[in-house]
């Protein structure tokens with residue numbers, strides 16, 4: 001597929017004009033997420049201090065917020081950034097890492113949801129719990145299947161007016177009206193920490209390219225990960241080599257290959 005909003009078209013535009021992506025992510029993810037964005041062609045900046053997060057969000061193309069290693073000070077920075085992104089009309093992508101695990105996380109996510117995320121990405125356990133369901137998640141790891149989270153995703157999309165991405169073996173994206181499944185990737189991906197967090201940052205990069213089309217931007221980011229993941233798996237011997245093969249695959253991926261190999265189906 002090759003149209004105005006095909007994954008390849010968006011990847012080409014991203015490379016032609018690298019967007020500045022404001023990432024408030026966790027200590028585990030900061031390095032790999034920045035490298036993922038650079039390999040894809042975007043310009044990452046990890047900025048979380050409450051003294052500057054609001055000011056920075058206004059100048060970036062998109063904001064991504066991830067609660068993986070949360071503290072009260074970080075939460076204040078997240079709120080300032082989300083408010084500023086909203087005022088500036090910039091997309092805001094939320095990753096509610098393990099929000100079901102503690103009261104502090106649940107309260108933080110409730111506050112961030114009030115600030116109107118454009119896209120929410122999580123694994124199946126996180127999305128099920130966000131919609132009020134009983135999830136089997138353990139810490140940051142999902143123990144539910146994406147198919148079990150599809151109704152929850154549709155519900156959340158309508159409730160928050162957001163695009164919802166559920167990732168796993170086959171990803172699912174919905175804006176409450178349209179929905180798509182994206183096949184591909186590799187079983188090695190959940191064996192490398194913070195790849196999901198990095199994907200959230202990449203959704204931010206694609207959202208900056210198409211601020212008015214979060215569904216298409218999210219599908220493009222997920223398709224990019226799926227195709228690069230398959231390429232990397234064909235070369236890797238295990239999680240260690242997968243992580244650097246994945247960066248190489250992302251950097252080598254071109255628009256035509258992405259559109260040829262992406263397996264995106266309407267759902």
Ligand SMILES: Nc1ncnc2c1ncn2[C@@H]1O[C@H](COP(=O)(O)OP(=O)(O)O)[C@@H](O)[C@H]1O
Nearest residue numbers: 123167168169184185186187189190195196225
């Ligand atoms: N079993 C799997 N097979 C193929 N790809 C997978 C599998 N599990 C996860 N992925 C991919 O790994 C990436 C991160 O997703 P996921 O592991 O669900 O996030 P998180 O790290 O937040 O739990 C996504 O691109 C997803 O498609």
Ligand SMILES: Cc1ncsc1CCOP(=O)(O)O
Nearest residue numbers: 026028068140194195196197
């Ligand atoms: C291990 C860990 N602990 C807190 S955040 C984090 C990283 C989670 O990354 P991902 O959600 O992409 O698996």
Ligand SMILES: [Mg+2]
Nearest residue numbers: 097123196197
């Ligand atoms: Mg995660």
